[in-house]
Amino acid sequence: MSVVRAESDVSNPFLSRREIVCSFANMSGRLGKMKATEMVTEELGLGGKLVIPILLKNQVGRTDVKGTFYVYDDEDLARKHINPSIMTRFDKARKAAEGASE
Known part of the structure; x- marks a missing residue:
């Protein structure tokens, strides 16, 4: 059985994105x-x-x-729609993850 279970997967054509709600079993903390x-x-x-x-x-x-989770095809469109503070934290975490994997 998978740890990830998609509870809702909705396409939002107005904002050109998918909005996914997932449940992660036994992952608290x-x-x-x-x-x-x-x-x-x-x-x-x-x-x-x-x-x-x-x-x-x-x-x-x-x-x-x-x-x-929001799923975008275009990063520029995501930056227009999402709060800049969320995008800043996302960029910082993504750079840290890329640095750790190298």
């Missing part, structure tokens, strides 16, 4: 945004697209984590 992004990208086959983690929320009394 062990899941960061970049790790969650990698897991969603692998599980849903989103290679080559920009997957941005918007929210990770632990469920009270359970070990599950619920995450909201």
